[in-house]
Amino acid sequence: MTLLLGLAVLVILLAAAKGFAGADPRGVAKGARIAGGVAALGGAAFLVARGQIGIGLPLGLTGLGLLGWLPFGGATFGQRTQKTPGQVSRVRSTFLEMELDHDTGAMRGRVVAGRFAGAPLDGLDTATLTGLLADMDEESRTLLAAYLDRRSPGWREHAQGGSTAGQGGAASSGKMTEQEAYQILGLEPGATAEDIGRAHRLLMKKLHPDQGGSTYLAARVNEAKEVLLRGHR
Incomplete structure (x- = not known):
């Protein structure tokens, strides 16, 4: 099970990397966020399967946040608390x-x-x-x-x-x-x-x-x- 999850994450990351070359900066940022979210979820599933829930759960929440699947709109903690620069x-x-x-x-x-x-x-x-x-x-x-x-x-x-x-x-x-x-x-x-x-x-x-x-x-x-x-x- 964990092997299949790892392979799935690898395939998605490779596909995202392949599209970076011709993408505009906003697209690249969005793709990187999605890839990071998927990778975090995959890593969380792997850790939970091995019984490391204390590490896997926070990692999974981070992945959900990057993918925009949490109530606060997908912003990470750092983004929500960051000051607006240049004011x-x-x-x-x-x-x-x-x-x-x-x-x-x-x-x-x-x-x-x-x-x-x-x-x-x-x-x-x-x-x-x-x-x-x-x-x-x-x-x-x-x-x-x-x-x-x-x-x-x-x-x-x-x-x-x-x-x-x-x-x-x-x-x-x-x-x-x-x-x-x-x-x-x-x-x-x-x-x-x-x-x-x-x-x-x-x-x-x-x-x-x-x-x-x-x-x-x-x-x-x-x-x-x-x-x-x-x-x-």
């Missing part, structure tokens, strides 16, 4: 546009008004950036201070007097719109309450003081969550 949060003020990468927690941005309009912040040295603080509104200063805290933690010690303004939580420039809220949380319109909660939790971890976060950005993330969740109540 970023965007915050804009009068003078700056800032992005926070969800995966790495890195901040980047550019100047959108004033003498250095269009210049990326990474392309300006710390002295130049601190010099811009005096010309900015409070919200932009707070945003730039949050960026500098991550890029150059000791910048405040070398800044001049009023240049360090904005290190607290500045008030928002106006009532946050849903579009702004989606950008801040890095979500697309129509996101579910679960998506909103997940993005909020992830961002709050990235904005923790130990990670170089700021009260201002944390407040904006909290506000974005509240704005979007109103539509789900």
